[in-house]
Amino acid sequence: MTTSPLLLSPSPQVLTKATHGTWRLPASKSLWARALLLEAITQQGHIKREALPLDIPEDIRSLQEALVAYEQGATEINVGESGTAMRFMTAYLAATASRPLTLSGLGRQHQRPIAPLVTVLRELGAHISYLEEEGYPPLQFTPGKHFGGLAHLDASSSSQYLSALLLLCPKMKVGYTIDTRGEHIASYPYALMTLEQLRAYGYLWEEAPRGYFSYLGQREVTTPPPLYEADWSAASYAYALISLLPIGSTIKLLGLSLPSLQGDATHLVHIFKLLGIDTEPTEGGIMITQRGKLTPSHEPLAMHMNECPDLVPAVVVALVGKNIPFTLTGVAHLRIKESDRLQALSNELVKLGVRLSLGEDSLSWDNKTPLCSECMTTPLSPHGDHRIAMALSLLALRLPSLRMEHPEVVGKSFPNFWSEVAPYISQESY
Structure with a gap:
């Protein structure tokens, strides 16, 4: 993967009709x-x-x-x-x-x-x-x-x-x-x-x-357990991506299990069900499908994320991309990750016209400052953080010609990420 900045845009036809794909996720x-x-x-x-x-x-x-x-x-x-x-x-x-x-x-x-x-x-x-x-x-x-x-x-x-x-x-x-x-x-x-x-x-x-x-x-164990279930945290980017695709789109995620020892599994399935994404176990993994039926709500979507902090960047991008106002709580400890993820999301999304509100233990958006293609004057920075880079890149489905610096940071957890999103998001070094 090149270390040059990337120019990201939707691949042809992905936003006009249902698409179907398969992802190979990294091991957990x-x-x-x-x-x-x-x-x-x-x-x-x-x-x-x-x-x-x-x-x-x-x-x-x-x-x-x-x-x-x-x-x-x-x-x-x-x-x-x-x-x-x-x-x-x-x-x-x-x-x-x-x-x-x-x-x-x-x-x-x-x-x-x-x-x-x-x-x-x-x-x-x-x-x-x-x-x-x-x-x-x-x-x-x-x-x-x-x-x-x-x-x-x-x-x-x-x-x-x-x-x-x-x-x-x-x-x-x-x-x-x-x-x-x-x-x-x-x-x-x-x-x-x-x-x-x-x-x-x-x-x-x-x-x-x-x-x-x-x-x-x-106690004695005669057969060691299997080691390499796929990573549910990495799956969050597939969930965020499909939430931005046309109704009927599907992605098969290889190597995932339900139920899973990984705590993110339960939370990820539940959160994206609210956004119209169905999850079904299938041979060799799971299938996620864009059904398009959102859980009705007259208030901003409120979620407590203390038990699943790694999902926050993908969830924020999905909600912003779908124009759904939200309030996320239980997020204070995201400030001591590879980046200050709350500040990183705020700093980069404002480049796209989106103004988040940061509290001591909360992150929210009122939907009054939507994505704005005219606002993009500088490339996005991942702040050295793999999860920020992967999540923000998906907004290329809403804002063509998105520019992302240091795309190589995804290697920390998902070395093949750019290959998996290639059918949906074209990439060109500049």
Whole structure:
């Protein structure tokens, strides 16, 4: 994929009659990342590192390379721009470090907070220090003598802190406990996904009461679970795209399962059903169909997104593209993603005439400032964020000759994205 800016326009006929296509989605990086960490902790070898596909999401490659670097004796480990790799490696190194080493990243990594996780790991016995700004990477690790016990965690800004701690259970004794009851858990379904994936590998947890997690030990598993279900978060761009296509259009999404361990599945199906999109399981995946029957409402569409933050960019683009006013709440923690996603959406959509309203924990649009082709005077910037780039590019179906800088950022989670949208959106470097 070229790194030159792209000129994006609807492909011929996609807006005049129903179209039918098939998408090959990347493997779920959420499931894959957890499986990689479990392999490293247990050395069960269920994942063949040398067999990784060429179109692997960069997040997964970053985590794998970090784990390999540690095993090969590196004392300086860099996880690139992968927030997942940063959090999972922080927990992994805290529990396993046998030598002094540093963990760092690129891009916004050193501006994304890690303090809630580091505080808990120190409580469990880890020796971790900040090398620059307090509360943020890069980090210094030195071997500790004891690791385990009761962890008190604030997971209100990221469920990955909780998942990282849950995944350490193969190194822990029965009775290892994580208490998150002080704050609401962000993206709670992702924590449930981690628990179910651990159960599939034989590691048993109990959550009672809600937010209080106790490790019960391991049972024998004779057959390791399948690892590579397709990514439901990546599917959100297919859903957003089909919502902007003519009635009757269909897209088959290969590799998806319903029900799914991935929490985004339930939310994505529900949200887009409100927008007239049907979801039906089929052989080898699911089929989504543009029915065109919107759920009637006399008020702006209101949705709480705390449990599915990765869907926000695609949902915003679909709603703007369909001229549906909205209010999204539970979105505060989107400010500490690869970009400040709330500000990024606001900054870029205003270039297209759309003025969003940002609150402390909300994002809304009153439909009084619709998309405007005459307003496009500068290219759109993805702000270094794969989800911003993929979502905004779909507005080419409404505003021909949309220009997108740095299209290569999609490689972080969906390397083949531009190939999958090519039948619908033509692309020309300029």
